Amino acid sequence: xxxxxxxxxxxxxxxxxxxxxxxxxxxxxxxxxxxxxxxxxxxxxxxxxxxxxxxxxxxxxxxxxxxxxxxxxxxxxxxxxxxxxxxxxxxxxxxxxxxxxxxxxxxxxxxxxx
Amino acid sequence: xxxxxxxxxxxxxxxxxxxxxxxxxxxxxxxxxxxxxxxxxxxxxxxxxxxxxxxxxxxxxxxxxxxxxxxxxxxxxxxxxxxxxxxxxxxxxxxxxxxxxxxxxxxxxxxxxx
Numbered sequence: 296x297x298x299x300x301x302x303x304x305x306x307x308x309x310x311x312x313x314x315x316x317x318x319x320x321x322x323x324x325x326x327x328x329x330x331x332x333x334x335x336x337x338x339x340x341x342x343x344x345x346x347x348x349x350x351x352x353x354x355x356x357x358x359x360x361x362x363x364x365x366x367x368x369x370x371x372x373x374x375x376x377x378x379x380x381x382x383x384x385x386x387x388x389x390x391x392x393x394x395x396x397x398x399x400x401x402x403x404x405x406x407x408x409x
Numbered sequence: 410x411x412x413x414x415x416x417x418x419x420x421x422x423x424x425x426x427x428x429x430x431x432x433x434x435x436x437x438x439x440x441x442x443x444x445x446x447x448x449x450x451x452x453x454x455x456x457x458x459x460x461x462x463x464x465x466x467x468x469x470x471x472x473x474x475x476x477x478x479x480x481x482x483x484x485x486x487x488x489x490x491x492x493x494x495x496x497x498x499x500x501x502x503x504x505x506x507x508x509x510x511x512x513x514x515x516x517x518x519x520x521x522x523x
Contacts (some may be wrong), residue, residue, distance in 0.1 A: 299452070300426030310438060328510065337413075337497070337514060337516065338453070338497070338499075338511075338513040339508075339513075339517040340510040340511070343510065350425065353510055354510070385452050385453070387452075388474070389481055395441075397455045398455070398511065399454075399455070400445075400453045400454065401452050402450070402451050402452045403450075403451075403461040404463055
């Protein structure tokens with residue numbers, strides 16, 4: 296049982312390049328999330344998808360776009376990468392939106408923008 | 410304002426000791442509280458989840474919530490080297506999920522010395 300799978304695990308980009316981070320879950324969860332984790336900042340929500348066909352902004356959405364491709368897959372796109380987007384990106388999923396729905400995380404994508 | 414304070418550590422204790430990890434928060438609207446454990450280069454995994462003030466026990470772990478003081482704790486009894494990790498507190502508003510998502514503390518790095 297893989298849970299939440301993120302690809303790639305590592306990536307180095309140059310400023311201005313574009314990149315799509317992939318996330319897939321096999322738990323039949325309805326809701327999916329993208330977070331970034333920076334030293335001294337904690338985890339911050341970028342975008343989320345409450346259910347297939349819907350997406351909404353989180354705390355730090357600027358510079359990112361997302362696509363809920365189907366129930367299993369939720370991708371995060373950087374159209375024009377900037378050094379400030381150097382971070383570890385985590386995808387998570389839960390059965391639904393709400394405080395009683397614990398989120399399950401993938402192992403992250405480590406992204407460096409030069 | 411969503412603000413959660415957590416001492417980043419590192420906190421180093423000998424094997425077998427009782428560990429106390431703490432978070433304080435400023436927004437009294439937070440109603441649901443979680444503790445996640447994150448090993449190096451891995452995603453966070455949910456350890457404990459609680460709603461009401463008081464204690465909740467699960468094996469060697471006890472989560473404590475004091476809503477009047479806006480203070481939550483995680484106690485680890487009989488600590489083991491395998492408990493060495495970063496511990497993240499997280500909390501969410503009564504409305505839960507969505508754009509509010511989870512508000513995370515910055516994490517405490519715990520080291521259990523054999």
